Amino acid sequence: MTNEDDDGTLGRYLLLLINLSDPGKSNLDPTGKHVASQGSVAWLGLKSGEIKKWDNMYLQRLLGITTLSGLALQGSVAQGTAQTGTCRHTTVAILGGGMAGIIAAQALHNQSISDFVIVEYQDRIGGRVNHTAFGQKADGTPYVVELGAYWVQGAGGTNGPVNPIWTLAQKYNLTTALSDFTSVQTYDHTGAVDYTYLFDEYNAASDKVSEIGSNILKDNLQDMNIRQAMALGGWKPKVDDMAAQAVDWLRGDVESASPVGESSFGFSTSAGAFTFGQFGPNNFLVTDPRGYSAIIEGEAATYLKRNDTRLLLNTQVTNISYSDTGVTVHNRDGTCITADYALCTFSLGVLQNQAVAFNPELPMWKRTAIQKFTMGTYTKIFMQFNEAFWPADSQNLLYASPDRRGYYPSFQSLDAPGFLEGSNILFVTVLAEEAYRVERLSDEETQTEIMAVLRQMFPGTRIPEPTAFFYPRWNKAEWAYGSYSNWPLGTSLEMHQNLRANTSRLWFAGEATSSQYFGFLHGAWFEGREAGAQIAGLIQGHCTNVTGEEECGGRKYHETLAGTTPSTAYTVENGWPGGLPY
Template identity: 55%
Template sequence: MEAAYVIAEQNAGYVLTENLQDTSMRAAFSLAGWKPKKDMHAQAVDWWFWDFEAAYPPEESGFLYGIAGYNLTFYQWSDENNFVIDQRGFNTFIISEANEFLMENDPRLMLDTMVKSIAYGPQGVNVTFEDGGCIEAEHAIATFSIGVLQNDIVEFEPQLPRWKREAIEQFQIGTYTKVFFQFNETLWDPDTQYFLYADANSRGYYPIWQSLTGPGFHEGSNIIFTTVVGPQSYRIERQSDEVTKAECLEVLRAMFPDKNIPEPIDFKYPRWSTEEWAFGSYSNWPVGMTLEQHQNLRANVDRLWFAGEGTSAQYFGFLQGAWYEGRDVAQRIAGLLNGPDEHVQCDNDTTIDCGLMAFYEVLHGTTFLDEFNVQNGWPVSSFLDYGYEG
């Protein structure tokens, strides 16, 4: 699998430089010589290499952008890709940033406030809340997740243009579920971080177990957790904690048959796809999504702007994607407020032109109408209507 992944990386570079058609990640792996077929051990390795990161299987993930996005993150920041164990919580840096411009109990920060609708146009934006309150602004940045946008939680007035809605519906929001267990003692090798489990019947059935009791984590905590994604996440979200716990304990007992695995002293897992402010965990690049269509996901509509990890072409699914996209949009708006011809200099020596972001109202495919012909295996017109009575 490692050898096949290297080949897939090289092939992705060739597809990018030669402007070739993208494929699925599954096709790319197969072309690189990796075909797990019905071998459940190979399927577990397959899940470990791809689903564990993308939250989608290779069949549903785009090849070129999946490889490029993954490589950009791990080649730039691999040494900083750490499991966060800071007891203050992951939002500590966000709070620290906010403290630079928000006062204590600042009324501008409106928590626990549900947005009902957003009216936008060339003159400004009006945001209405469920409690009837509203905010008017010259510009607004919507950082809703792809899941929230796809579930029509917020009404846009007027309706977002078709090119924007198509991009929203085409992109993917993955669900990534970690199921945590804490025991009275560490029943597994404390020096091993990851354990890989291959179920005999189901791919992705509690396949990865990660220990937090070892060096550099929560030493001596006796905590271990397993990860599931996609359909398995949706399945355990619908069932009770007790059913999920029983399933996991059965897996642990199969993994460590020489150990007496007791009931845990603590147990917990989230249900991300049911959270109305998220409807999932993070985004994934699907098969068939082009860079131009993704740009339509990023692009503003009049004075309504969009940001978040899902709008990042290079870092979708990662924290830095949300960071860079938010900064980019904020700089554009700041430039507009300072003057229509303003340019913004970025940290990486690039310049942002303020104003409307690029978008593609019409996106064409690669096949012209006259190519639907006999030579290409299309002898009958798709617009045939004789013989139909209705």
């Protein structure tokens, strides 16, 4: 493959090449198709309309492009290669450049530790805070939409602490719009049907059982799932009452990206209280053209220089060897890194899918904790139309399928006032099994299904095909394998502590390791800060625990965790005659 056009007219593509440095355009090829951010190729459109790949390093040499998202595009380890057999050494290897990894490195920097390396799979930092260019404005430039985290959740409080993500949003002048989740219009397969009264019934039941949720943890009561708890409050939707099932999905499944029958009521209640009760009730959707990751890039820029060799992008970790004396990280490109300590900020999905090998194998208590928790999938499917055919006065449209719970139920308008006005962009959300299903479909198949739903919702309205259509496939992304974590029924705090505990000099952090803010971006912020501070304390020989933990050094873990019923309780009095069968 050559690096020139057949006629040598390279200049006509300079604008497109320059756009490679724009984070809002890095995930689309010129046809509007999504390109996985592997960082190894760029895409150019030729006069004939064909597409061909150019090596990114060639483009950088050609144009002097050395950064993506304002930070160094350093796609290989600066020293240590498979050919020489030597490894680059650092004090701390931070594996993953999402919120947790970037904030952990900042915590090290704040403790005057500068000898660290951040290793990131993608060609950008931010992790699951990931945006893309989408559609087209009147001037021909694209909009920017968020594929992963979209909201600053928990803001607007007056008496408590401020959410650190909201603080960063204000620090970097992030453009946001207040989401009103009470602004809902309801539909079924016959068109607009008002069943908003069901929200009142749901809320009344939720109020009745809120104390039960808090008492589960406070009084050490047996947990239950969200569906069971809501039934105690009087919310028991019939399996064939599809309007009630749609409301149940919107109010129950969405927060955890998992079915209500799987989620712990006790820990879901506490997570909601810690976030919305402590920080404030508001959710702000990010509309900033720089993308939500601007706050992560901004924090990284406080300690990383341009072209900083401590940031290694396009580097896939394949194997981690750890011991009481250090950690060795092996990468797919044949390079390796040795470190006194390593912090693994990979998503729970990456750990569950064994995308990285550990040597020695992680201990049973650690592997059990990894598999006990669940990784939810929250898939947003974006559509732009040449006109907005939906109500302008509502942010949310809820659809009740006649026969399938969770079948393209929630549509949200980005054309609403204060958002991307005039964009004619609508997105629909699917979760869990439905998200897995649409990942297996082609874009064309998914679009056909959604258009059939929209035409049911708006009978008699001429609805055109979308001019732009896109959605991510989170479970096929080797660096994510899902959207965010969830706390399942039957999983204790001690089991969660095993998830966050270190194994020798290998540490773990991320939203999944946050007991109070799991599933939230601020959970990753808190966990990154805490792990970075604790590792700094170990290096410097003093205790640095920002959350007031009594023990210094390694984190506590539980090699064996007991259940709720001792073997001596399997008796006739408890309805179990004859003892255990083994």
